[in-house]
Amino acid sequence: MFGPVTQSSAILGTLEIDRRAGVPLQTQLYRGLREAILQGRLASGLRLPATRVLARELDVARNTVVAVFEQLVDEGYLVARIGAGTVVASIRPETLLHARPAPSRAATTAPPRLSRRGLALASIRRASPGATSGRAFQVGLPALDAFPTETWARLLARRARTPTRSVLGYDYASGHPGLRGAIAAYLGAARGVSCRPEQVIVVAGAQAGLDLACRLLLDPGDAAWIEEPGYLGARGALLAASARLVPVPVDPDGIDVACGAARAPDARLVYTSPSHQLPTGATMSLPRRMALLAWAERAQAWVLEDDYDSEYRYGGRPIAAMQGIDGAGRVIYVGTFSKTMFAALRVGYLVVPPALVEPFGVAMRHTGHSAPVVIQAALGDFIADGHYTAHVRRMRVLYEGRQARLVRAARRHLGGLAKVAPADAGMHLVAALPGGSDDVDVTARAAAAGVVVRPLSTHYLGRPERTGLLLGYAGTPEREIDRGVEALAAVLRASKGSRA
Ligand SMILES: Cc1ncc(COP(=O)(O)O)c(C=O)c1O
Numbered sequence: 001m002f003g004p005v006t007q008s009s010a011i012l013g014t015l016e017i018d019r020r021a022g023v024p025l026q027t028q029l030y031r032g033l034r035e036a037i038l039q040g041r042l043a044s045g046l047r048l049p050a051t052r053v054l055a056r057e058l059d060v061a062r063n064t065v066v067a068v069f070e071q072l073v074d075e076g077y078l079v080a081r082i083g084a085g086t087v088v089a090s091i092r093p094e095t096l097l098h099a100r101p102a103p104s105r106a107a108t109t110a111p112p113r114l115s116r117r118g119l120a121l122a123s124i125r126r127a128s129p130g131a132t133s134g135r136a137f138q139v140g141l142p143a144l145d146a147f148p149t150e151t152w153a154r155l156l157a158r159r160a161r162t163p164t165r166s167v168l169g170y171d172y173a174s175g176h177p178g179l180r181g182a183i184a185a186y187l188g189a190a191r192g193v194s195c196r197p198e199q200v201i202v203v204a205g206a207q208a209g210l211d212l213a214c215r216l217l218l219d220p221g222d223a224a225w226i227e228e229p230g231y232l233g234a235r236g237a238l239l240a241a242s243a244r245l246v247p248v249p250v251d252p253d254g255i256d257v258a259c260g261a262a263r264a265p266d267a268r269l270v271y272t273s274p275s276h277q278l279p280t281g282a283t284m285s286l287p288r289r290m291a292l293l294a295w296a297e298r299a300q301a302w303v304l305e306d307d308y309d310s311e312y313r314y315g316g317r318p319i320a321a322m323q324g325i326d327g328a329g330r331v332i333y334v335g336t337f338s339k340t341m342f343a344a345l346r347v348g349y350l351v352v353p354p355a356l357v358e359p360f361g362v363a364m365r366h367t368g369h370s371a372p373v374v375i376q377a378a379l380g381d382f383i384a385d386g387h388y389t390a391h392v393r394r395m396r397v398l399y400e401g402r403q404a405r406l407v408r409a410a411r412r413h414l415g416g417l418a419k420v421a422p423a424d425a426g427m428h429l430v431a432a433l434p435g436g437s438d439d440v441d442v443t444a445r446a447a448a449a450g451v452v453v454r455p456l457s458t459h460y461l462g463r464p465e466r467t468g469l470l471l472g473y474a475g476t477p478e479r480e481i482d483r484g485v486e487a488l489a490a491v492l493r494a495s496k497g498s499r500a
Pocket of ligand 1: 139140204205206207208231233273278306308335336337338343347348
């Protein structure tokens with residue numbers, strides 16, 4: 001009925017056990033046997049040697065072989081028959097699961113048909129290459145080397161070890177109550193935001209918040225103002241909602257409200273980053289804020305206020321959020337922990353007007369925008385125990401120092417090549433390039449020289465008015481700042497030479 005016992009040598013020939021690989025022998029044996037069965041090198045019906053024999057041949061503990069056989073039997077690759085040993089199953093598990101090998105890229109001929117929305121979204125290219133944390137001058141990253149990992153790990157472990165039923169269930173679609181309360185209290189004290197904890201909706205980063213708000217408030221084709229130049233993430237969220245994007249210029253007072261009202265008086269939503277405009281760094285003046293709020297009330301439009309890095313202000317008086325002076329309930333405030341904790345935490349929040357609490361709360365159950373609740377609970381503790389404000393305070397001092405270092409290095413090395421002016425807020429500076437410079441080309445050359453910058457021109461929806469490089473300094477260690485500026489100077493000199 002069953003085939004002959006496999007010679008141990010036949011199996012041994014198919015298995016590659018590497019004792020220095022750092023992968024447990026049991027895992028290696030399991031993967032090796034499974035591969036051999038899936039690829040037909042061990043044919044169905046074949047009888048495997050006794051575990052004792054195989055263990056001796058492979059020089060592993062018998063228990064290891066027994067555990068692997070048991071797992072493969074459980075998964076349907078092997079069949080164990082009393083008195084008849086263990087044989088390779090005749091019905092392949094992958095047939096049962098209808099699993100097929102993934103098609104190679106070359107084998108797929110026609111490109112997949114994306115929706116118009118999908119095509120628009122997929123065409124937004126981030127100009128910086130990925131996986132560059134810690135290198136000069138990645139934009140938008142906090143100092144990961146200065147994060148209090150030990151404290152965070154302790155709080156996270158405590159919540160993970162003793163979770164309540166609600167933390168493990170579906171109860172907190174709009175966010176963990178401890179965190180919502182902590183955010184409401186923090187925003188009231190630090191940002192002049194006026195809200196109750198129910199108005200705080202915790203989402204998987206500011207990006208999820210922008211996406212949720214745009215999807216819930218806009219119909220396809222609705223006009224929305226977007227700052228020009230502006231944040232690519234906001235462009236993505238608006239495109240995902242199939243909105244009609246209306247670029248509205250930014251000047252030193254922030255978004256030009258009169259221009260927006262003339263270009264798209266029927267707009268349903270305005271995206272703006274008034275505390276520290278991305279990418280120009282402009283802070284919206286109070287008259288502009290009042291003008292925007294008055295227009296939004298008249299037009300019954302929503303204002304999406306992105307307050308992504310307002311914690312980092314080094315001089316002048318802190319300017320409170322627009323949400324706090326909105327008497328008409330038109331502002332949706334967006335915040336994030338990506339700049340104060342770390343970006344991969346993926347926790348951000350919206351503060352919605354009372355009228356939107358119910359619809360946003362219900363929608364959260366259907367959109368998949370939630371952040372993991374165990375992490376939210378630990379973050380609530382981190383804030384409530386005072387670690388958050390202490391960390392932000394330390395980072396403010398650190399980043400101010402790093403900015404000064406960048407400005408000093410730029411003065412020393414970039415004279416005649418780029419202008420870098422100090423700023424009293426934020427985590428990046430803009431290096432203005434001389435007219436006629438191609439900042440995308442410079443970015444590529446800089447990347448080849450190990451320096452990560454972001455071209456200003458990619459932030460324009462229309463024709464770029466100026467070119468420049470965004471230099472993130474907050475997450476760049478001091479030594480890297482000096483090295484990065486010197487390398488950038490060499491790149492700019494070479495590219496100036498090739499233009500001349
Ligand atoms: C203007 C702006 N808004 C929001 C964010 C934060 O996004 P998230 O919370 O999704 O990481 C960033 C990050 O780069 C940003 O530059």
